[in-house]
Every structure is written in structure tokens, then in C-alpha cells.
Amino acid sequence: MSFLLYGANGYTGQLIARHAKDAGLSPLLAGRNEQKINALADALNCPWRAFDLSETEKLDAALREVPVVLHAAGPFNRTARPMMEACLRTGTHYLDITGEMAVFEMGYHFDEKAKKAGVMLMPGVGFDVVPTDCLALHLKNRLPDATHLRLAFGTPRGGVSHGTAMTMVENLGEAGAVRKNGKIVRVPLGHKTLRFPGGGKALFAMTIPWGDVSTAYRTTGIPNIEVYMSVAPSAYRQVKWSRHFGWLLRTEFVKNIARRKVGQRPAGPSDAQRAGSHACLWGEVRNEKGQTRQATLTTPEGYTLTVLTSLLILQKVLSSDLKTGFQTPAGAYGEGLILEAEGTERKDLD
Template identity: 60%
Template sequence: MEKSSLLLYGANGYTGQLIVDICHEYGVVPILAARREEAIRPLADRIGTQYRVVDLSDQEGLRRALADVKVVLHAAGPFKFTARPMIEACLATHTHYLDITGEIEVFELAKQYDAAARKAGVMLLPGAGFDVVPTDCLALYLKKQLPDATHLKLAFETVGGGLSHGTASTMVEGLGKGGAVRENGKIVTKNLGHKSLWIEINGRRRFFMTIPWGDVSTACHTTGIPNIETYTGISPRVHSLLRFQGLYNWLLGSDLVKKIAKNRVDKISGPTEAMRQLASSTVWGEVTNASADRRTAHLTCPEGYTLTAHSSLIIAKKVLAGNFKVGYQTPASAYGEDLVLEVPGVERVGECRGWL
């Protein structure tokens, strides 16, 4: 059977619905899927497409749902719970796998299936959204400017916007786990915000602190650079408080605190369209080599959810057209450093300064 379709799992979620809303811009009519019919049927009826109801715990049902599907775009997190069953179903049905995760452990999980994916002739590409398309593409761009780079710093900041329920749920699952960096090729646990950085971009100095962003995993695969730190914009005052989080991780990771946090997350619906239109994001990167040579660059982008909707569909359409690399891939390893420039509103611009 010739496979030609895209299945969007988790289409009823916040980001899933954003993807559905712009599918027509890319000439894609996806099959929508979720675990509850009442959640997915109205959305499918609205755009006039098929829908399928299947729970991720039902491996046999998943395989039936994917039997005629060429590409899965998986948008139902937290992916630490949902990625494995979908990946395994995709391998069994020879279906390409995309998702929008930013979780280090999910990238590391997907990497373990590289040999199986090559044998099945499919691509596994997690991180097809804001996590990690812009940072991954910037990392490769900088690597090409300084091929012998040994250290990479990546930072991002969003002005305006807000969190979706799915993003907030993933953050709750990470409570009490601290941060991570890559040192000499290995992922190492660190306290959240153990380092900070002032960066000047377009004449404005901004403060950033280290967080465990997905590029701690993916950028090494993309560039081969063995030392990687990832940062997010934050106020210096909040950073001064978070530096002591290591003392309280035992409490933050407790079932009680997570239960309280999840109750609050249930009230989050995500930023409105007006909020997203007014918001924007900046991604900055720096590479250095053993001789202290240095290159920097940055991207100006739409806010994260808008970028995710576009970038995930841009990648999905490429795969549908037969443009893919088998095995585990990152966005830039599959499609190069200019992939992010295909997203409306993204611009790659010049040098900027950073200080420890």
C-alpha cells in the first residue's frame, strides 16, 4: 500500500489546534487523532478530514491507526510518557516520526532507536518545533563559521506570549530535577541557573541563565561540538532566587508539590491569538575554539507556539514529498542550517556581544 498521509496525534491540544489552523497554508490535510472521540471529532468535522481515536497505551490499536500513514506528527506531551509507544508503533508500521518535544531525555530515547529506524527505512526526528528548530539551525550555522569549535552556547528569550497547558505540564514533570549541560561529550547534571550571561543584542543588554534545553542533547549530534550550554532570558532577581533551588529539589520533586502544581496547570489554556501576534522571540548563539576564536549570531523569530506550528508542518511536508534521511535526526542534521529561515517571520542577523 502506498502511504501518503500525515497523522497529527494530539490535534485537540493547544499546539495541535494551531497546527490544524494553518495546515491549509501548506496544502496538507492531516488525519487527526487523539484518545477521546469527543475531543477530536468536532475539530475534524470543522476542517472536513478523517479522525482516528486511539490511546497510546494500546499498541495494537496504534499500529492499526498507522498502517496507511506515511508520517506522524506527535503533539501530545509530556513526551517522556508518550514518545516511546508512538516511536515503537511507527517502527512497526514503517511510518516516519516527528514530534515537538524539547525534553532532553526524549531526544536521548529517540537516539536509541536509530538502528531500528534505519532498518525500517524511516526517520525519527523529535524536536520539530521551537524546541529545537531555531537553536539547532543556529548551532549548525555557527559550526560552519568556525569548524574547529569546541564550545557552544545557545540562548533564547521570548517577549510576551504565555504557556500552554502541555508546556506547563512538562515543566511540572521537571520540578526538582535541576539543570544539565554537555561537558566533553557527556550530559552532566548541574543546578538550574548555575551559570549566567549578559548578552547585548541590537543594542539591548539582556540577562540569561542556564537551563536544560533540548540542545544539550541535539546540538552535539548536529555539530559534534562536545561542550554545550543552553540559556534562557530571565530577570537577575529571579535568577538570584533560583540559584538556591538545589537545596529544595527534594521538596519540588515530591508528589505533594507536583499535585498542587498540576492542579494549577489544569487552569492554563495557553496564550490568545492576540498575545501570540504581539509576542516575539530571540535566539542567540556563540561558538569558540581552543584558540579562543569566536563567532556569534542570532535569530529574530515569532513566539514559540507560532513558530512550532509552521516549522513542524514545513518538516512534515518535506517528508511527505520523500525528502528525509533515515534514522535518528535533528532538524538541522536532516535539512541544514537554513531550515529555520523557511518559517515566516524568521531572520538571521549579525554579530552580538556576550559577557560571563
């Protein structure tokens, strides 16, 4: 069946496009760069469209050709709103691969409009946030009165794509975030650290404003949430130093320097790098009595998992297995969704 893949010429978009064809799907490839989209479409023998998201008529026309869009063009804090609004206008289901907290909050605020339009809005159908969302719900189900949730993840030997790096550039100098008593609270980036079990060793991690600060609350109702990412201790020291220069890092001058450096990097991890890496995730819930439950989750490398989970959810939507309104992956499809992806394993630690 057909779907619109916007941002198809990006690193992750190309991976999704190729695997979608292999799975017997018929992606309508789209993006801003006509030359690159055309070349990819010729290589995969797919139809294509070229337009900017500001070209409303072309955007709406493309969406009316399909039941669902898989949006893969970031930074999503700039691109998600016009695509979501177009989906509401055209009655098209919306999926994307963001991990940006603000995008999930935006989707949640469109919930009633989406229900009235008969549309499902589900940001975060990739590594951001399918595995963590499913792990959060699994732990909530094991300790139903949990009041605190901690999630951590790391990808040893993994790399990042241009798109992910550009999103990081856009967020230079920004604060971190946690959820406290049901509210999102701004805190310094890396204001807490921990070590969690991953790959046979303890991984050092710091708090980050990950999408689960938004989504895990919608999925589980747990009011206190922290999300950690593994980093080298030396990188953490740099993060602490950078807190004093947030005003400078937020300037376009510094961001333009960073953008040029990103442009000089490889588009993303090679096939060999992705095949030789994996992701380690850990979660813990705690209730008011001090009781805890912990679990780990091992998955393929992040970009590989994004391909697997985005197409898994896409196929569910194409078969009308969906709920209208704003949805989270585990909220719509249950804690076992991640285990439907090849190469995943979950273990309870207590």
C-alpha cells in the first residue's frame, strides 16, 4: 500500500525508503530537493513529489493521495507543525521519527482536533521513543502505583546522521528538562547522573530533555520522570562547563559554525557501523513505599531500529489498526510493541 515519505532523501529517509520497498510497500517519496528526490525515486522505481512544507497546495495535494504520512524531515521543531496541520486539513494520519519533547507536546495539544478530523497523530515512531515508551509501560504494569520513573539508554559504537546532528545544533545552549509532580520543569542539562547496566558493564549517563519526559507521562501517568543518555565522563565535564556559556551557544554565529562542521561529516553511520552496534536501555520505577522494579532492553542500533519500528507501525496504520487523536507508541499498541521488532530482548532485573 502507498504512503507519503517526506524527507526521503535524508539519511534515515533513504534507509526507510529502501526497506519499505523490500517489504512490498509503495512509498510516495517527497522532499524539498527535487534533484535528490528524483534520483532516489529513479533508483527505487518509486513515484515522487518535490515541495517545501510552506507550499501548502502541493503539500495538501500529496497528502490527499495517501492515507498516512511518515515524516522524516527534521529539525522537527520547525517541520512538524506545518505537516500536522496539513494532516488535519486533509484527514491524513501522521507519523514521524522525532525525539523532540516540544513536538510531542504540540501533538498532544492537537488531540481534540485530530479526533474530530478522524486522524491519528503519532510522533516518535523510531528509536525516539518506541523502545523507551514500551519499557516505561512495562515497568508501570509491573508496579501499578509507581510515582517515579527513570529511563536510560546508550548506543555503544553508534554514530549520528546529519539530521540528528543538525537537531543537536538547533538545541545548543538550551536547558534540560524533567517531569516533576506532573509538570515539565526546566533544569540544567546533565543536572543528574547515574550508572546503568548495559552491554555487560555499567554505563555512565546524564539527564537530557528526551521525548519521554512528555510521552511516558501520557503513556503511564507517572508524574515524576527523568531520562538519561550515556556519555563519556569527559563529555559530561564539557556539558557542565558549557552551562556558563548558554547565551553564546544559542547565537546564530556559533550555530552556523556548528552547521558547517556537521556538513563536513559523513551522512550517517555506515552499514557496517550499524550492524556492529546495538542499543542498551534500562528503566526503573519506584512507588511511595520505596518499592522498585527494574528492567533492561537490548535493541538493534538506533537508526536500524528506527527503520524497523517506523515500518512496523506504518503497516499497522495501513491495515486500519489505529486510534484517532494524539497517541504514543506503547499507549496505542502496548508494551509488547517493541518485541515485535527483530533483534530486541527485554529482561526484568527483579
